[in-house]
Amino acid sequence: MTAGGGRPIRVILVDDHPVVREGLAAMLRSAADIEVVGQAGSGDEAVALCPVLEPDVVLMDLRMERMDGAASTAAIVSAAPRIRVLIVTTYETDSDILRAIEAGATGYVLKGSSRDELIAAIHAAARGETVLSPSVASRLFQVRARPAPNALSEREREILRLVGRGLSNAEIGKELLIGEATVKTYLLRAYRKLEVSDRTAAVVAAMERGLLG
Template sequence: MTENRTITLVVADDQTTVREALAVMLDLAEDVTVVATATNGAEAVEAAERHHPDVLLMDLNMPVMGGVEATGRIHGAEPHTTVLVLTTFDDDESILAALHAGASGYLTKDADRTTILHAVRAAAQGQTVLAPEVQRRLLALTARPAPVAPPRDEGFNLTAREREILALIGEGLRNPEIAAQLVISEATVKTHINNMFAKAGFHSRADAVRYALRTQRSAQDPQ
């Protein structure tokens, strides 16, 4: 977009007060027009397809469809729309999953109006904006030696269900979302994850996310 054109924006957040406050606050800027709001990821995808906004401000933890899955769908279907994450989560798992899905920026909800508005403008210009704490986490992840992946045919001897859950973890889904998608109980999900962690030697979900992403890349680019 050119610097003189108004930035069209969609705000997606399941909390009514947050969503409405963001929409009003950002719409007051002379160069920003909020064209729609969404209460969940499915509505965010629909709004992106209908309005083709320059930027979509995306929460992560939403019902019906989470922000990570919605980001991936929008990134694939509406490549001209830049997804900017605004969430309460700054853990490794959420950051990696959102960026892997195609988010171009990542802010936490303690950001002030000036920071959010600057990020929206930067995102509309194709720039990446990361909150300072997110930058620190990414640098730490880069510096941390990644566990060596075993041969793909060995795969820690995971069961088919464990592999399925590992893939969903790599997509950024949390235990309740995994349980809903696989139509099993959350307790069963936790049992599979505990077994998986014991077999693979994972110490955190971030370890599982990194391994899942590496496995996906290996599958897409076989040697």
């Protein structure tokens, strides 16, 4: 999987601990279709680097001084929506993850993930897919459950479950025997009901409200 035109997926690593950045870089070094084009030790540095290095995916830490991962994600995605931000965190129950996803992050992976898991997550993010573990996300967001459990129709919930598994609209349509345009219509309805604007945030919002079961 490359970013298009046969070139590798361009990645920037963002973490305020140099040893963590070097560890991530070492894990990715042997992946022929991934190129680490830059590293940043702070969120504001990452925001400044993105227009210069034009990455496809940014691996973003959450807890940083001056500008945290959520604020950095919002700034990057606002300036260049095509860039996918993948949160990399130590904690499965870090409430800051929710802020980052609401800011436009594609999803998140744990720092303890294996090399293969990290590479797979980068590939999925580069394709624009949601990178989110339902089991981890449900534990993370259960404390923020909201009312209105019947806000989504069964079909809308079914589609969001498939989004949470990383399926594209076309794949969901094939799975449910409906057209891709119909899938998009259901997603747009779900967005309105959940008051979100993208696939990842919809899955997260539905999970935190206990709608996906």
